[in-house]
Amino acid sequence: MRKILVGAALASLFIVGANAEKLVVAATPVPHAEILKVIEPQLKKAGFELEIREFNDYVIPNLATEDGEVDANFFQHTPYLDEFNKNKGTHLIKTVGVHLEPMAVYSKKIKDLKEIKDGAKVSIPNDPTNESRALDVLATAGLIELNDVALKTPLDIVKNPKNLKFTEIEAATLPRTLDDVEIAVINTNFAMNAGLNPTKDALAIESKDSPYVNIVVVKAGNENSAKTKALNEAITSKEVKEFIETKYKGAIVPAF
Structure with a gap:
């Protein structure tokens, strides 16, 4: 039974x-x-x-x-x-x-954004929303000033005192650009996938009240x-x- x-x-x-x-x-x-x-x-x-x-x-x-x-x-x-x-x-x-x-700024070449050189290369995502978001992060960090528009591109930069040179890259490949640029603005999922932690490795990080x-x-x-x-x-x-x-x-x- x-x-x-x-x-x-x-x-x-x-x-x-x-x-x-x-x-x-x-x-x-x-x-x-x-x-x-x-x-x-x-x-x-x-x-x-x-x-x-x-x-x-x-x-x-x-x-x-x-x-x-x-x-x-x-x-x-x-x-x-x-x-x-x-x-x-x-x-x-x-x-x-x-x-x-939180999206964040990373670098293999500098330890502080105050060290950024004139004419430095910057890589950012190439899709419209994340590109705009990355530029907002850089603006909040004081590196650039932007037009007040919904979706921003490098064409909306109104002040660029360090003459930063922007390269638009597919978001998933941004961590690979760190050897070639001075700073990169990277989505956290791809940053973490490359062994980067925004709370430890970032030079600047997006506010927690982000949309x-x-x-x-x-x-x-x-x-x-x-x-x-x-x-x-x-x-x-x-x-x-x-x-x-x-x-x-x-x-x-x-x-x-």
């Missing part, structure tokens, strides 16, 4: 596992994929098998979400999403905000699906908040 009961229990567990619906989320490796791994057990209890697809890219995850290749993505902030929808004609929407990754909170994104029409609701609940749980605070020690800040 005992063997029959054990066998029935195992069969039941197998059926639950077999019936779990797959939930596919596109993410950049650090910290997004790391955070998603924390919620795998919660999603499993809710009946979903989480599959994380990692990308070192800001375009493909959105296109994959639009095309239905993935159920959601987790890598971007709202200004980037809005600009992407506008330029690509996609129909993607935010569900929940998860964390802020650039990283969000979960789905295609319009899927925001009320069972998958999306389960993902939203798990990724804004107490467990995730504690993980972010413990793992990243202020380099990344919970936004819920």
